[in-house]
Amino acid sequence: MTPHKYHHEFEVLKQIYALYDETIKDQKMVCKKGCAACCTCNVTLTGLEAAYLSQALDTEAKAALKDAVDRHFPQKRYIPKITTNQFARLCMEGHAVPEEENNPEWGTCPALNTSLCSIYHARPFGCRALMSTIVCADHGYARVRPEIITTNTLFMQAIEHLDQNGISGNFSDIMSLFLGKNSLSKSEENSIDHIRKKITTKENFQFTANEKITVLMIEPEYRNKLSVVIQILSSFLK
Numbered sequence: 001m002t003p004h005k006y007h008h009e010f011e012v013l014k015q016i017y018a019l020y021d022e023t024i025k026d027q028k029m030v031c032k033k034g035c036a037a038c039c040t041c042n043v044t045l046t047g048l049e050a051a052y053l054s055q056a057l058d059t060e061a062k063a064a065l066k067d068a069v070d071r072h073f074p075q076k077r078y079i080p081k082i083t084t085n086q087f088a089r090l091c092m093e094g095h096a097v098p099e100e101e102n103n104p105e106w107g108t109c110p111a112l113n114t115s116l117c118s119i120y121h122a123r124p125f126g127c128r129a130l131m132s133t134i135v136c137a138d139h140g141y142a143r144v145r146p147e148i149i150t151t152n153t154l155f156m157q158a159i160e161h162l163d164q165n166g167i168s169g170n171f172s173d174i175m176s177l178f179l180g181k182n183s184l185s186k187s188e189e190n191s192i193d194h195i196r197k198k199i200t201t202k203e204n205f206q207f208t209a210n211e212k213i214t215v216l217m218i219e220p221e222y223r224n225k226l227s228v229v230i231q232i233l234s235s236f237l238k
């Protein structure tokens with residue numbers, strides 16, 4: 001079987017996901033199977049993550065996700081105006097950052113199937129990184145430790161850097177490009193090529209252009225603690 005054109009990037013992405021799991025494994029959190037309050041239609045991801053997710057699903061799972069995205073496409077959803085690396089760069093340059101609108105009441109993620117994620121093994125980083133110290137369903141919001149927020153930001157910056165020529169966007173918008181009725185191409189590799197070249201032909205789609213890392217957003221008190229993780233991430237991204 002011919003290796004996937006993006007095999008190397010997928011392998012690096014898997015390494016980053018595994019490093020994240022290892023980094024946060026001792027953190028205390030209340031999140032558990034069946035707790036899906038954070039599974040809203042506002043989840044975002046990179047185009048490369050969408051490609052990884054798409055190729056990790058078997059034919060049946062892919063068809064089910066395509067059907068779910070088509071049938072439950074959220075009209076109101078979070079559409080990011082800037083990426084994490086853009087945010088870091090704009091702050092460093094002293095520019096204002098745009099206001100973002102995001103409301104969990106806009107609806108649930110199309111991939112959610114009766115409180116369980118239908119694509120759990122291949123879910124994007126945004127879903128892996130939501131770890132609360134309180135039960136979100138009871139309080140209406142998550143509480144995430146500052147150290148975890150900083151760690152999450154670091155990994156988001158690395159994942160965007162890995163796909164620096166691509167795009168980021170809302171889960172439903174990006175998965176539609178791969179699987180939905182608005183898909184760009186029958187061929188998965190062609191779809192990834194299109195997405196990575198930031199070519200979109202549909203006026204209704206709204207994406208942001210990924211960037212490489214120009215500055216890491218790490219609070220001074222966590223720099224030492226995260227230094228080994230930063231070194232490992234740097235070695236992955238060489």
Ligand code: SF4
Pocket residue numbers: 038039040043109110111112113116117118119120123124127
């Ligand atoms: S992809 Fe899965 S884990 Fe992520 S928000 Fe959707 S249902 Fe939840």
